[in-house]
Amino acid sequence: MPDVDGGSRQVPTDPAPLDPAQLDEAGVVAATLAGPPAPARTWSARDLADQLGVSAKAVAGVWRRWEIGHGDGGLTMVPADPPYPSSRGELLGVWADGDTALVVLGESARPRGQRGRAADNEERRSIHTALAAQLGRVRDALAAGTAEATRGATRGATRGATRGAARKAADQDGPAALVASVAEHHPDSDLHVIAWGGGSGTPGGGPARSWHRAGRSMSWTGTACAIVLAELDQFPGRVRPVLRAFTEAARVYADAPRGAFAWRRREPAEQQAQAHPSPRAFNQLALGSYNEKLVIESIRQAVTLSRVEIAEQTGLTPQAVSRITRNLLTSGLLAEDARQPAGAGKPRAPLRLRPDAASAIGIHLDPEMITVVAVDLCGDLLDQRQLPLGERPDPRWCVEQMARLALESARAADSEALLGVGVAVPGPLDTRAGLLLDPPLFRSWKHVALKAELAERLDTPVIVEKDSTAAAIGERWLGAADRAGDFVYLYLGAGAGSGAFLNGDVYRGTTGNAGEVGKLCAIEAGRFTEEGGPARVPECAPMSAVVDRARAAGMMVPQGDGGYEWVCAAAARGDRRAIGVFEEVARVLALGAVGLVDLLDVELLIIGGPAVLPSVAGIYRREIAAAVNRFPLARHVREVHVAQSRLNQAAAAVGAASSVFHEAFTPSLGARTRMARRAPGYV
Numbered sequence: 001m002p003d004v005d006g007g008s009r010q011v012p013t014d015p016a017p018l019d020p021a022q023l024d025e026a027g028v029v030a031a032t033l034a035g036p037p038a039p040a041r042t043w044s045a046r047d048l049a050d051q052l053g054v055s056a057k058a059v060a061g062v063w064r065r066w067e068i069g070h071g072d073g074g075l076t077m078v079p080a081d082p083p084y085p086s087s088r089g090e091l092l093g094v095w096a097d098g099d100t101a102l103v104v105l106g107e108s109a110r111p112r113g114q115r116g117r118a119a120d121n122e123e124r125r126s127i128h129t130a131l132a133a134q135l136g137r138v139r140d141a142l143a144a145g146t147a148e149a150t151r152g153a154t155r156g157a158t159r160g161a162t163r164g165a166a167r168k169a170a171d172q173d174g175p176a177a178l179v180a181s182v183a184e185h186h187p188d189s190d191l192h193v194i195a196w197g198g199g200s201g202t203p204g205g206g207p208a209r210s211w212h213r214a215g216r217s218m219s220w221t222g223t224a225c226a227i228v229l230a231e232l233d234q235f236p237g238r239v240r241p242v243l244r245a246f247t248e249a250a251r252v253y254a255d256a257p258r259g260a261f262a263w264r265r266r267e268p269a270e271q272q273a274q275a276h277p278s279p280r281a282f283n284q285l286a287l288g289s290y291n292e293k294l295v296i297e298s299i300r301q302a303v304t305l306s307r308v309e310i311a312e313q314t315g316l317t318p319q320a321v322s323r324i325t326r327n328l329l330t331s332g333l334l335a336e337d338a339r340q341p342a343g344a345g346k347p348r349a350p351l352r353l354r355p356d357a358a359s360a361i362g363i364h365l366d367p368e369m370i371t372v373v374a375v376d377l378c379g380d381l382l383d384q385r386q387l388p389l390g391e392r393p394d395p396r397w398c399v400e401q402m403a404r405l406a407l408e409s410a411r412a413a414d415s416e417a418l419l420g421v422g423v424a425v426p427g428p429l430d431t432r433a434g435l436l437l438d439p440p441l442f443r444s445w446k447h448v449a450l451k452a453e454l455a456e457r458l459d460t461p462v463i464v465e466k467d468s469t470a471a472a473i474g475e476r477w478l479g480a481a482d483r484a485g486d487f488v489y490l491y492l493g494a495g496a497g498s499g500a501f502l503n504g505d506v507y508r509g510t511t512g513n514a515g516e517v518g519k520l521c522a523i524e525a526g527r528f529t530e531e532g533g534p535a536r537v538p539e540c541a542p543m544s545a546v547v548d549r550a551r552a553a554g555m556m557v558p559q560g561d562g563g564y565e566w567v568c569a570a571a572a573r574g575d576r577r578a579i580g581v582f583e584e585v586a587r588v589l590a591l592g593a594v595g596l597v598d599l600l601d602v603e604l605l606i607i608g609g610p611a612v613l614p615s616v617a618g619i620y621r622r623e624i625a626a627a628v629n630r631f632p633l634a635r636h637v638r639e640v641h642v643a644q645s646r647l648n649q650a651a652a653a654v655g656a657a658s659s660v661f662h663e664a665f666t667p668s669l670g671a672r673t674r675m676a677r678r679a680p681g682y683v
Helices: 025-034 045-052 056-065 121-154 159-173 175-185 220-234 236-255 268-275 285-302 307-314 318-331 395-413 450-458 467-483 518-525 542-552 563-572 576-600 614-628 648-665
Strands: 090-097 100-108 189-196 210-213 261-264 334-336 351-353 359-365 369-376 381-388 418-425 462-466 487-492 496-502 505-507 604-608 641-644
Touching: 025 045, 025 056, 025 121, 025 220, 045 056, 090 121, 090 175, 090 189, 090 220, 090 236, 100 175, 100 220, 121 220, 121 236, 121 261, 121 614, 121 641, 175 189, 175 261, 189 220, 220 236, 236 261, 285 307, 285 318, 285 351, 285 648, 307 318, 318 334, 359 395, 359 467, 359 648, 369 395, 369 648, 381 395, 381 648, 395 418, 395 450, 418 450, 418 467, 418 648, 450 462, 462 467, 462 648, 467 487, 467 496, 467 505, 467 604, 467 648, 487 576, 496 576, 518 576, 542 563, 542 576, 563 576, 563 614, 576 604, 576 614, 604 614, 614 641
Parallel strands: 189 210, 359 418, 418 462, 487 604, 604 641
Antiparallel strands: 090 100, 090 261, 100 189, 334 351, 359 369, 369 381, 487 496, 496 505
């Protein structure tokens, strides 16, 4: 929501200013909804005017006409002819060719789904910048195509043939075809069309409920951006994959323009199938367990799904879905919610995972702390315990304490369906043998049989994961649809590591030690040993590096535990020395992130871990986001979104528990291991 009376004077350097002589009101609204740079939360008319290169009076006038500034920051009115009240509008389709364009909106009586994590200003601004840039390229390509066609006609092209081809194309790929396609794929939505230029359809015609003529001072590109940004404010979890698909479709068209630009929104399951192909069903009798896991995974990502939607998403037959869901309901793994109307036909019954159907224990062994959590099937924390290690890192004593805390946490969680225990540890390790080799910062630890020792004490299956890999698994399991694609998790704590999901599954490497970013940081920073190999980079132990740099800068950091938190608090108060220390450390870590992005070609980078406290998370995100979008070779065709982990400081422990669920329920034809025992009814 903008602030018409005042606000922050921080002005970012975003896309080129608007031409005051041709003010795009929709573009002003989209920039308003994207929000100002942090720490400001709302725009003032003066600040936004400075950013866009127009007068504050013009901005205030746009806000009045579009009824911006009096609600919760959403979009309540599009001043077309007649005006469209857009408080419930969803962007369902866009068609554009030259000066002619359509924006198709939908209003559905059905629930829009889970709200999801709210988008902050940084994310909204990043989304707006990327989408506006790609739609601008589409607009320019269409304009160039129109000019070329006009020149061809002037040079003597056969006008009759040209008109005939145009009519045929309009019939097959024109605006009417798009509206019909949207109506077919969104039968539960009332359609409303905003039209630009001539030939874009007859008001009241076709399946649309209403037609609205766009004003001359609003562009179709700005209007589309404003609509999706408004929806992002209300239902970010549902809209994020839509925004990514829309931006990608615009980029693909702008790179190779041909004919009109057309885009239709796909439902989450359909969109996921297109962007990240989901595992499909196998019909062999021996793969019944795989198909059950496929159903569980589909429901987990969508939160709730009907049987019809499960069949559409997985490729299983309706009969197979009925049989599998009946078994899962009987075993207590699924629950069925009240039936919901779905237009004509039988009401659909949404299915969801039962949180109390299963639980898991997660243990994180850190040089300074043992953290133990109990987590239910939907990721809710049932219990959490911590034990500072101090000067007692003896392996046998630590294993005994880990077992004791795990048993106490299991009793406190009071779950009868404990699937197993996951353990997150720093590398190097041998995951196949469950051995912790010789991790840095652990004295007297060498070839500790952690898996066997804990399994014997706890009498339950145990999985050992590298801490950064565990954090990535937790992010995937708890992030649902928002984390359904490929991503890299940059884990920052006593050390720095990374975990990755690639091609739909976690990537561990041959021995479970994938993700060491320290050598990438050294190579990118040009730090080498006398022998010519990558040197150890102090900043790759960010917590100790921050404390050391703060003391070197003259800050009176207290001795002993709590030094890192003390510097974090100083940065939160605005201490420039503390902020500078974090920026310096983050810039070195960002070089490793650049290497990861260049190597793996991903568009989502998540940062988390014990070092990423809320008071300094913004500094890490800002520096890393700047680097991964500035230095990689493919930066012109790929924008990397840097997001903060949802697991916060307990990322490794919660991720370790999630690795048990991942092993038990994620469909995979090549699982690295089979858990020896599972709770009754969940095989």
